[in-house]
Amino acid sequence: MRYIVIGAGAVGGVIGGLLHKSGREVVLVARGAHYEALRTEGLRLMRPDGTSHLPVAVVDGPQALEPREDDVLVLAVKTQDSEAALDAWSARGSELPLVCAQNGVENERLALRRFRQVYGMCVWMPSTYLQPGVVVAPSAPHAGILHIGRYPSGSDATAKLIAADLEASGMLAPVVADVMRWKYAKLLANLANALEAVCGQDDGADRRELLLRAVAEGEAVLAAAGIRYAGAAELAETRGDRLRPATVEGAEPGGGSSWQSLTRGTGSIEADFLNGEIVLLGRAHGVPTPVNEVLQRTANSFARERRRPGTLTAGELAALVS
Numbered sequence: 665m666r667y668i669v670i671g672a673g674a675v676g677g678v679i680g681g682l683l684h685k686s687g688r689e690v691v692l693v694a695r696g697a698h699y700e701a702l703r704t705e706g707l708r709l710m711r712p713d714g715t716s717h718l719p720v721a722v723v724d725g726p727q728a729l730e731p732r733e734d735d736v737l738v739l740a741v742k743t744q745d746s747e748a749a750l751d752a753w754s755a756r757g758s759e760l761p762l763v764c765a766q767n768g769v770e771n772e773r774l775a776l777r778r779f780r781q782v783y784g785m786c787v788w789m790p791s792t793y794l795q796p797g798v799v800v801a802p803s804a805p806h807a808g809i810l811h812i813g814r815y816p817s818g819s820d821a822t823a824k825l826i827a828a829d830l831e832a833s834g835m836l837a838p839v840v841a842d843v844m845r846w847k848y849a850k851l852l853a854n855l856a857n858a859l860e861a862v863c864g865q866d867d868g869a870d871r872r873e874l875l876l877r878a879v880a881e882g883e884a885v886l887a888a889a890g891i892r893y894a895g896a897a898e899l900a901e902t903r904g905d906r907l908r909p910a911t912v913e914g915a916e917p918g919g920g921s922s923w924q925s926l927t928r929g930t931g932s933i934e935a936d937f938l939n940g941e942i943v944l945l946g947r948a949h950g951v952p953t954p955v956n957e958v959l960q961r962t963a964n965s966f967a968r969e970r971r972r973p974g975t976l977t978a979g980e981l982a983a984l985v986s
């Protein structure tokens with residue numbers, strides 16, 4: 665199989681880099697300065713056990729690549745960029761398997777409108793992309809845990825082949841028949857993304873309180889909607905000691921994916937599909953979600969105004985809620 669990683673940023677760069685390093689055939693898809701850096705200097709992949717310089721093939725879009733029957737598409741753009749990427753890649757046909765290596769629960773629906781064979785992937789893999797050509801994956805001993813399954817449910821031989829390649833490359837990839845149950849659990853964890861982006865690493869009482877309220881709203885909404893998700897004990901058991909934060913020499917300590925969007929000043933953030941998913945379900949099922957509404961709105965205005973992350977206190981944010 666040849667893996668075409670659409671959006672070779674933090675997650676896509678790490679998955680693509682590790683697959684390439686273990687001898688799998690990989691093509692990264694990137695744009696702008698990142699594309700130029702990858703094309704001219706290759707991918708720099710930083711891990712706790714050292715940095716690899718990887719001459720991975722890179723293109724800037726589907727027009728630059730001859731399609732092959734054994735291609736597997738791995739979508740790793742932020743959700744707000746999914747529709748454009750899916751449109752561009754589905755223009756060449758809907759037959760290729762496509763894996764959504766993303767947070768949130770919207771991408772698989774967008775993908776299934778355009779591709780017949782869609783896989784969800786629940787990505788527990790802290791990773792960073794702040795500088796063109798460079799990605800960091802600080803967890804050890806495994807870079808990440810990537811549950812994979814057919815969307816909306818089930819598993820098949822292709823999922824098993826992809827999982828085997830990922831496992832041979834230093835990631836854990838359990839094949840599951842209920843991948844969205846894992847992704848809804850991850851969605852609850854990602855309600856913290858906007859909070860971290862807006863308030864930074866501040867770990868005071870206001871922030872802890874806001875996070876508890878955001879997650880409680882999420883749980884209430886999922887219960888009202890009858891949506892099942894993996895429980896805390898199940899998550900802890902899966903994770904065990906397999907994904908420990910470790911030091912990566914030469915890498916700046918950073919934050920999660922939404923914090924990175926603000927740090928890079930991309931002008932957009934994923935909040936509509938993380939906190940915004942809870943808001944949407946709350947509206948549909950009559951459950952109030954005031955904390956997630958404020959997180960969604962504030963994160964969006966930070967991104968639009970290209971405001972630096974961590975420049976609002978949790979107390980100021982809490983005042984917006986009340």
Ligand SMILES: NC(=O)C1=CN([C@@H]2O[C@H](COP(=O)(O)OP(=O)(O)OC[C@H]3O[C@@H](n4cnc5c(N)ncnc54)[C@H](OP(=O)(O)O)[C@@H]3O)[C@@H](O)[C@H]2O)C=CC1
Nearest residue numbers: 671673674675740741745749766767787789790791793921
């Ligand atoms: N980072 C993390 O630790 C984790 C992230 N996730 C999830 O993974 C997904 C990806 O996040 P992450 O890797 O952080 O995001 P990044 O922004 O680091 O990477 C996405 C990349 O896709 C590029 N891109 C966007 N549209 C296109 C396109 N049409 N063609 C080619 N490239 C494109 C972006 O370009 P540009 O550089 O111009 O923006 C960017 O380089 C998100 O859903 C996120 O929530 C999940 C777990 C952990």
Ligand SMILES: CC(C)(CO)C(=O)C(=O)O
Nearest residue numbers: 787788789790920921922
């Ligand atoms: C919390 C984290 C790092 C987990 O992998 C994540 O999902 C993100 O940054 O979006």
